[in-house]
Amino acid sequence: MNVLIVEDEKNLAGEISSFLSRENFLVEVTHTGREASEKIAVNLYDFVLLDLGLPDYNGLDLIKEAKKLNSGASFIIITARGAVEDKVKGLDLGADDYLAKPFALVELLSRINAVARRKFKVPDDDLELGEFIIKISSRRLLCKGNEVDLTKKEFDLLLYLVLNHGKVLTRQQLYEHIWGNILDDQYDSNFIDVHIKNLRKKLNAHAPSPWLETVRGVGYRVTTGADN
Amino acid sequence: MRLKVKLALFNLLSKLAVAALLLLFMPFITERLNLRQIDNELIEKREEIISMISRIGIEPFLEPETENSFGSYNILKEEFISLESASPDVDINQISVVSRLIDDEIIDYRVLSYSLTIDDKNYILEVGKSLARVHQTRRNIINVVILFLLFIIIITFFTDFQYTRLTLKPLDRIIRKLDNISSPDTFDRSRINTSTFDFRELDAALTGLMGRIKNLFEKEREITYNISHELMTPLSVLRSRLENMLLTGKNDPETETGIAESLKTLQRLQSLVNSLLLIARIESSQYLKEDSFKINQVLDEIVEETGPVAEDKKIEIEKKYFFDKIVNKVNRSLIFAMLYNVINNSVKNTGAGGKIKIETDVDNQKRLLVTITDNGKGMTGDQIRNLFMRFRNRTLNSGDGTGIGMAITKTIADFHDIQIRVESEPGRGTKFIFIFP
Numbered sequence: 001m002n003v004l005i006v007e008d009e010k011n012l013a014g015e016i017s018s019f020l021s022r023e024n025f026l027v028e029v030t031h032t033g034r035e036a037s038e039k040i041a042v043n044l045y046d047f048v049l050l051d052l053g054l055p056d057y058n059g060l061d062l063i064k065e066a067k068k069l070n071s072g073a074s075f076i077i078i079t080a081r082g083a084v085e086d087k088v089k090g091l092d093l094g095a096d097d098y099l100a101k102p103f104a105l106v107e108l109l110s111r112i113n114a115v116a117r118r119k120f121k122v123p124d125d126d127l128e129l130g131e132f133i134i135k136i137s138s139r140r141l142l143c144k145g146n147e148v149d150l151t152k153k154e155f156d157l158l159l160y161l162v163l164n165h166g167k168v169l170t171r172q173q174l175y176e177h178i179w180g181n182i183l184d185d186q187y188d189s190n191f192i193d194v195h196i197k198n199l200r201k202k203l204n205a206h207a208p209s210p211w212l213e214t215v216r217g218v219g220y221r222v223t224t225g226a227d228n
Numbered sequence: 229m230r231l232k233v234k235l236a237l238f239n240l241l242s243k244l245a246v247a248a249l250l251l252l253f254m255p256f257i258t259e260r261l262n263l264r265q266i267d268n269e270l271i272e273k274r275e276e277i278i279s280m281i282s283r284i285g286i287e288p289f290l291e292p293e294t295e296n297s298f299g300s301y302n303i304l305k306e307e308f309i310s311l312e313s314a315s316p317d318v319d320i321n322q323i324s325v326v327s328r329l330i331d332d333e334i335i336d337y338r339v340l341s342y343s344l345t346i347d348d349k350n351y352i353l354e355v356g357k358s359l360a361r362v363h364q365t366r367r368n369i370i371n372v373v374i375l376f377l378l379f380i381i382i383i384t385f386f387t388d389f390q391y392t393r394l395t396l397k398p399l400d401r402i403i404r405k406l407d408n409i410s411s412p413d414t415f416d417r418s419r420i421n422t423s424t425f426d427f428r429e430l431d432a433a434l435t436g437l438m439g440r441i442k443n444l445f446e447k448e449r450e451i452t453y454n455i456s457h458e459l460m461t462p463l464s465v466l467r468s469r470l471e472n473m474l475l476t477g478k479n480d481p482e483t484e485t486g487i488a489e490s491l492k493t494l495q496r497l498q499s500l501v502n503s504l505l506l507i508a509r510i511e512s513s514q515y516l517k518e519d520s521f522k523i524n525q526v527l528d529e530i531v532e533e534t535g536p537v538a539e540d541k542k543i544e545i546e547k548k549y550f551f552d553k554i555v556n557k558v559n560r561s562l563i564f565a566m567l568y569n570v571i572n573n574s575v576k577n578t579g580a581g582g583k584i585k586i587e588t589d590v591d592n593q594k595r596l597l598v599t600i601t602d603n604g605k606g607m608t609g610d611q612i613r614n615l616f617m618r619f620r621n622r623t624l625n626s627g628d629g630t631g632i633g634m635a636i637t638k639t640i641a642d643f644h645d646i647q648i649r650v651e652s653e654p655g656r657g658t659k660f661i662f663i664f665p
Contacts, residue, residue, distance in 0.1 A: 009461050015468035019475065080460035102464035102498055105471045153536075167475055170488065172495045179533075188572070194540045217485040218474070 001046040001116065005029045006036040006062065007078065008054050016049065019105045020112075033057020040066050045073040046119075047112055052079045052090065063093045074115050078103070104173040106164050113163070127162055129224060131207040134162060143206035153178055154199045157192075161212070161222040170219040196220060232396050236389040243384065247377045254373060258366045263338065266357050267323050270340040273355045277309060278344065286311070286346050305330055306361060308337070310354045318343050318350055325359065335360060398422035402431055411511075411642065412442035449508050456505035463498055470494065503632040507618075507639045510562065517644070519560040523596060523664075524552045526560070527586055530568045534575050542580045548587045553596045555664060558644055566640040569633045570600050570660050577658070578604030596664035603657035612650050 003025045007013040010031055017027045028043075030036045033054040040048065040062065048066065052059035063075050075095040090098060096115045099108060116122070124136035133142045139155055141148040150158065156178050161169060171192040179191070196212075203209040213221045281289065289311050301308040326339045337356035344351050398420045409415045415438040420431045473479065474487050509515065531545055538545050555563070574584045587599040607615065616638035641648050645665040652658040 009465060011465040012461065012468055015465065015472050019468070019472050022475070080457050101460040102467040105468055105475065151536075168477075170474075170491055172491065173471075188537075188576075191537055194537045197540070198536055215484075218488040 002026045002044065003028070003047040003049060003112075004036065004039060004043075004045045004073070005049045006033065006054070006059070007031065007049070007051040009051070016105070016108065020109075023109055025112075033059065033062060036062055037065055040071055040073065041069060044071065046116070048073045048075050049108075050075055050077055050095075052077055060089055060093055063090065063095055067094055074119055076108070076111060076115065104170075104176060106167060106169060106173055107177055110160070110163060110177070129162065129211055129222070130209065132203070132209070134159065143203075146206060148202055148206055150199070150202060153195055154202070157195055158199060158212075158222075161220060162224075165222045165224045168215045168218050168221045174220070192220075231399070232389065232392045235392045235396075236385065239388045240381070240385050243381050247381060250377070251370070251374065254370055255366065258369055262362045262366065266338045266359075266362065267340070270323065270338065270355045270357060273307075273309070274340055274342055274353060277311075277353060277355070281344075281346065286351070301330065305333075305335060306358045308354075308356045310356075312352050312354075314343060314350045314352045316345075316350045318352060320352070326356070328356075338362075395424060398424060398427040398431070402427065402434065406434070409438075412438045412445055415442070446512070449512050452504050453508040453512070456501045456508065459501045463494065463501065467491070467494055467498070500632065503636060507632075507636060510636075510639045510643050513643070515559045515562055515643070517557045517559050519558055520554050520556040521558075521560055522552055522554050523598065524549050524588055526564055526567065527588065527598070530564065530571050531586065533568065534572055538575050538584070541575070541578070541582075543575060543578050543582045543584060546583065546585045548585060551588050551590045551596065553588075553590075553664075555596065562640045562643065566637045566646075567598065567600075567662070569637045573633065574600060574602040574604060574658070578602045591663070598662040598664070599659065600662075601657065601659045606654040606656050606658055607650075607652040608654050612652055615650060616648075 003020055005013050005016055005020075005027060007016070007029070008031050013029045013031065017029050020027050025047075028039065028045075030039060033056050036048075036050075036054075037057070039045075048062070050059050050062060059077070066073055066075070075090070076097045076099060077090040077095045078099050078101060080101050096119075097111045099111060117124070127134040127136065131143055132148070134140075135142065136159065141150055141155065141158070157174060160174065160177050171189040174192050175189075196214075200209060200212060203212070211223050213223060215221050300310070320341050320343045323338065323340045326337050327334050328337055336359040338359055339354050339356040342353045342355075344353055401420050405416050405420075415435070417435055417438070419435075420427060422428060422431075470487050470491050474484065474491070479487065527547065527549075531547060535545065571584070571586065578584060582603050585599075585601040587597075587601075589597045589599065591597055615634050618632055618635040638648065640646075641662065647663040649661040649663065650658065651661075
């Protein structure tokens, strides 16, 4: 998939770019709105990551231009936090999602994937993990045909880890994804640990879950057969 | 003591002093006035008698028995006239007070003694007037004056009191204006209606001062907001870079732990900046207050959120809803955050096997009360005082906290005019009471 990163902060653009490249995206970077406008007019992108705080251009105009050109690109807006009006305006203009700085790269990836799944109408496949099956569409977890009873938070946590399998997710990244509300800064690492503990207890009651790993000092990771 | 009471008391005392002085000198003054009046009368009488003598001669005045003296008392012994012959060398003309024994009764008289010579014979004429009635009159006058003064003092005390009360009313209003504000933003800038120049000046000075303070506050908020905002981009760069390094998976375990630790530090910085930004945004009213919802529902959600951690610590959370209310015109996310912070802190500060009680109730003014009680560590008076101060509150922190969570709670409460009362005792636990308007 083609991604255009429009971000005037070169270092940040570079980091996002190298991350998405590793995730097999075709990435182009531009630091000015003018150049972005030209690129959107000429090239076809699946995604535009747009920082609204461009010095030379009103980021929202880029969305308008793209819609006029019928470019088909999905916009994910990036702004410094607090600019609620920008978020609302951006979403009104047809942006697909919104991320406040500073965000987790895995969160960006999961938003892109979510938009992509909606856009290309990818059916939510069942995911297999050892003896467990996650039914994403109906939000259920089965083990050998038996239902594993998870709370909403536990299910979200598991799904996020599974969708990012192979990557170590820090407690902060997990917390921000699951509890993403006004208070995500009053975050408490203990929350994640307690939920993982409960989750493991429920899983192990049905079958062993060695694929859910604790990475000491860093966070948690789900490893599937595909990661080895 | 209230100013109006002080003024009224001073007025009363000064009037009493004047009255006392008056009463002190009254007998003396009335005495003098009376004597002068009597003296004039006596002199008039003397002239009358002298003119009578010159008209009809002295004989009719001299009593036959004594031949050379004359005395006449009127029936009530109030006045008398006497005429006596005297030795030729007597020459007097004086007025004095003399006590006379008449019919076994001593009566004070004011007596005018006057020597006159008729047909080469010397006489002394005495005209007297009893002072008994004068003393009586004086007492009566003093009594009337005392009553009158008392009456005047009482009447003027009340009118003075009312007048000072009315005059000082603008001052009360100014004080109330100052009492009612939680921040300079809420200061009522409308002018106090008064004809007293001083109060107008005071009111104007205060309004001006509040305006300046408000500007300073706004400037401070703006700076906080801008700094926080500007910090987001470098934070974002650092975070992305560290996450990228972690995600490549090419690090030795030591480096990996190092990166993770750096990310944790960065997370604290991010928390701090975001919290400051949140406070700045609430204080500059960037949040809408348009939600209405049932308070108990929000509490249920918070209990659900904090439940797993509480359960893990074997803390019992008890809900007691005596009252439910749909709160209007509030920001749901902020109210959630406000209550969540306190309940979450209780969970953090209560030991294993502890108990947290969440109650909703209504007070006698029909205000909604949300009470959160724990039997955890509790706080000292100093700790309670610093509880809502940014960065001062180091008591409730356990590792991840930024020391700003309770400041956020207070800011949200102020934004919604919610009062917070904190009762706590070290070792016994803490009680938070939220009083909704």
